[in-house]
Amino acid sequence: MKPLRSIKFIITVFCFLYPSIALATINVVATTQDIASIVKEVGGPLVKVNVIAKGYQDPHVIEAKPSFMLKVNRADLLVYQGLELEVGWLPMLIQGGRNKNVLPGRSGHLDVSSVITPMEIPVGEVDRSMGDVHPLGNPHYHLDPGNGLLMADIISDRLTQLDPANASAYKTNLENFSKRLKDKIMAWKTRMEKFQGMKVITYHASWSYLLRFLSIESAGTIENRPGIPASGRHLSELATIMKQTNIKIILQANYFEKEYSNLLAGKTNGEVVVLPVSVGGVEDAGDYIALFDILINKLENTFSKI
Amino acid sequence: MKSLKVLLLVLAYALICSNAYAEEKQYFQNRIDKLENRVEELESEKSRNSSSTQFSRGLSSSSSTATGVSRTFNPAISVNGLLLGTYTDQGRDDSSREVKTGMKIQEVELRFTANIDSYLHGDLTIAFEGDEVEIEEIIASLLATNNLSFRIGKFFTPFGKHNQLHTHAFPFIDAPLINEEILGEEGINEVGVGAALLLPTPWFSEIDLLMLEGENDLFNGPLNDDFLYMIHLKNLVELTDELTAELGGSFAYGRNDLVNGAYNSTKLFGADLTFKWKPSGRELYRTLIWQTEFIQSSRDVDKKGFYSLVQYQFARRWWAQGRYDFFTIPRDTVGGGGEVAQDKNRYAALVAFAPSEFSALRLQYNFLDQSAAENEHQVLLQLNFTFGSHPAHKY
Numbered sequence: 001m002k003p004l005r006s007i008k009f010i011i012t013v014f015c016f017l018y019p020s021i022a023l024a025t026i027n028v029v030a031t032t033q034d035i036a037s038i039v040k041e042v043g044g045p046l047v048k049v050n051v052i053a054k055g056y057q058d059p060h061v062i063e064a065k066p067s068f069m070l071k072v073n074r075a076d077l078l079v080y081q082g083l084e085l086e087v088g089w090l091p092m093l094i095q096g097g098r099n100k101n102v103l104p105g106r107s108g109h110l111d112v113s114s115v116i117t118p119m120e121i122p123v124g125e126v127d128r129s130m131g132d133v134h135p136l137g138n139p140h141y142h143l144d145p146g147n148g149l150l151m152a153d154i155i156s157d158r159l160t161q162l163d164p165a166n167a168s169a170y171k172t173n174l175e176n177f178s179k180r181l182k183d184k185i186m187a188w189k190t191r192m193e194k195f196q197g198m199k200v201i202t203y204h205a206s207w208s209y210l211l212r213f214l215s216i217e218s219a220g221t222i223e224n225r226p227g228i229p230a231s232g233r234h235l236s237e238l239a240t241i242m243k244q245t246n247i248k249i250i251l252q253a254n255y256f257e258k259e260y261s262n263l264l265a266g267k268t269n270g271e272v273v274v275l276p277v278s279v280g281g282v283e284d285a286g287d288y289i290a291l292f293d294i295l296i297n298k299l300e301n302t303f304s305k306i
Numbered sequence: 307m308k309s310l311k312v313l314l315l316v317l318a319y320a321l322i323c324s325n326a327y328a329e330e331k332q333y334f335q336n337r338i339d340k341l342e343n344r345v346e347e348l349e350s351e352k353s354r355n356s357s358s359t360q361f362s363r364g365l366s367s368s369s370s371t372a373t374g375v376s377r378t379f380n381p382a383i384s385v386n387g388l389l390l391g392t393y394t395d396q397g398r399d400d401s402s403r404e405v406k407t408g409m410k411i412q413e414v415e416l417r418f419t420a421n422i423d424s425y426l427h428g429d430l431t432i433a434f435e436g437d438e439v440e441i442e443e444i445i446a447s448l449l450a451t452n453n454l455s456f457r458i459g460k461f462f463t464p465f466g467k468h469n470q471l472h473t474h475a476f477p478f479i480d481a482p483l484i485n486e487e488i489l490g491e492e493g494i495n496e497v498g499v500g501a502a503l504l505l506p507t508p509w510f511s512e513i514d515l516l517m518l519e520g521e522n523d524l525f526n527g528p529l530n531d532d533f534l535y536m537i538h539l540k541n542l543v544e545l546t547d548e549l550t551a552e553l554g555g556s557f558a559y560g561r562n563d564l565v566n567g568a569y570n571s572t573k574l575f576g577a578d579l580t581f582k583w584k585p586s587g588r589e590l591y592r593t594l595i596w597q598t599e600f601i602q603s604s605r606d607v608d609k610k611g612f613y614s615l616v617q618y619q620f621a622r623r624w625w626a627q628g629r630y631d632f633f634t635i636p637r638d639t640v641g642g643g644g645e646v647a648q649d650k651n652r653y654a655a656l657v658a659f660a661p662s663e664f665s666a667l668r669l670q671y672n673f674l675d676q677s678a679a680e681n682e683h684q685v686l687l688q689l690n691f692t693f694g695s696h697p698a699h700k701y
Binding site: 089092098099100146211 | 550
């Protein structure tokens with residue numbers, strides 16, 4: 001074979017191979033369905049997303065199943081919520097997953113909380129007598145849709161970094177998603193405007209970001225301290241607060257048992273509102289925007305009745 | 307920073323001045339929200355200290371250059387304590403017994419873990435038991451390729467399920483009979499090297515190959531100028547989102563100190579099957595685990611047995627558990643080794659109250675039905691606690 005011909009041959013082969021390299025999908029493992037939903041929005045058909053914690057599960061108590069390690073093992077990108085939400089199981093998954101690409105510091109390792117301003121960072125010393133405190137702040141930040149914009153931004157940046165050939169596709173997807181979400185944010189805000197300044201009781205600090213977004217105040221949590229079930233005394237204190245300030249609503253995530261909330265509601269003529277915390281938390285919450293549609297619908301209905 | 311704030315003001319000014327369309331208004335509102343977020347974020351990053359990888363010019367970081375005293379790279383440390391109270395209706399006069407009525411510190415464990423450098427990860431577990439101090443685990447592990455990892459050191463070998471556990475992670479207060487009687491009081495905890503390979507199967511499948519020093523009750527490698535060889539295969543299938551099945555097989559081979567002919571090698575076989583169930587959306591409140599393990603050893607005599615246990619979490623803080631143990635030295639293999647043929651059956655029931663993931667109070671009742679000694683009733687009460695760095699939980 002003459003040299004020129006062989007070069008031609010190589011170029012031809014390369015031209016055939018190149019598009020397939022560029023179009024290869026990025027294998028993403030997301031720890032929560034909220035992150036997974038945003039990755040899908042930004043990545044479109046260019047990514048394949050596997051999720052660890054389902055939206056109907058309490059993300060604090062997921063177990064480090066070896067089947068999850070297998071997902072981590074085969075991932076190009078691991079995206080997680082951070083702020084110690086996954087501390088009980090993600091280290092085991094990364095260790096057991098044996099995938100160098102997703103180790104801390106690599107381009108396949110993305111802690112989304114790095115672009116978030118966390119709420120409720122404890123001031124001063126923390127220790128375990130305070131319950132399951134999160135020393136880095138409240139990790140349920142996806143429940144502020146404004147944070148959704150930031151999450152999409154950093155996910156798009158990272159996908160672009162991993163797959164520069166499709167940069168324009170990620171950019172377009174990001175712009176589309178951000179535009180849709182921004183329009184929705186304005187609409188949600190407008191609908192909930194009349195309830196600003198109202199007060200509720202929450203079960204766990206799951207709702208801090210959502211309540212801040214809606215300018216609704218939490219007057220207390222049923223859990224004595226994070227992760228610690230209520231005592232009788234604490235419940236009666238809450239009941240007093242509810243009666244004095246005329247609070248009627250108790251918000252709680254659907255993966256917690258309702259007995260304490262129901263007890264308190266019974267004492268105070270209040271109403272327990274059970275809500276999904278994450279995408280996939282109920283069947284209709286199929287993606288990030290749908291989750292907020294459900295949350296806002298339910299809250300608007302409940303508040304309107306009072 | 308400043309320029310961002312100025313930009314913000316300008317945008318706000320533009321917003322006030324423009325009596326343009328609602329769409330435009332919305333757009334600016336969003337821009338402002340986003341910029342506000344960015345400003346907050348920058349401000350918080352500035353105030354955040356060493357937890358982020360960005361460089362800070364804090365006092366502590368610069369002073370350690372001069373003093374050489376820095377806590378930044380200390381390992382994560384945790385302490386586990388096991389306090390045990392025991393009642394037994396047998397052997398009050400026999401002070402050599404392992405299980406006797408009284409109170410004791412069952413074990414205290416000190417665990418250190420950190421990355422050693424860009425290549426190696428280090429783990430150290432020191433156990434205090436009575437007046438003995440033991441290095442239970444010292445491991446340097448290396449991730450070689452995306453599926454292959456190596457470890458060197460001293461560790462609980464992956465022979466079956468239970469042998470891999472530290473005392474504080476035992477499903478019951480005591481170890482199963484087969485682990486105590488066949489693998490010995492300490493289990494197979496050995497110095498050696500291991501290679502674990504994740505197989506490219508659609509389910510989780512791992513093969514672990516180990517070459518170990520082999521110096522314990524069952525083996526004597528050094529005497530024979532040889533090692534103990536072990537292979538372990540672990541498979542886990544996710545049957546549904548709620549249910550997993552794990553099937554494992556183990557084999558170990560090594561020389562022992564019985565020099566007379568046919569008996570100078572020891573073979574160990576093990577098999578384990580575990581089902582684990584957690585209902586969707588109620589993970590915090592319900593768990594059901596059913597685990598069965600079989601072990602057989604061929605040395606001077608054959609020994610074999612199994613246990614089957616059920617752990618049921620019926621409320622957020624409560625567990626009820628049961629276990630059946632069977633161990634036998636069959637009659638037909640007796641000879642030479644001095645062991646007498648025997649059968650042992652043990653029935654155990656346990657209730658655990660775990661107020662948080664860091665402490666548990668457990669009450670266990672054992673009934674031993676044995677051919678070589680008097681039947682025995684035992685009651686055990688254990689407080690199990692951990693403090694320090696948050697340990698990740700094994701599945």
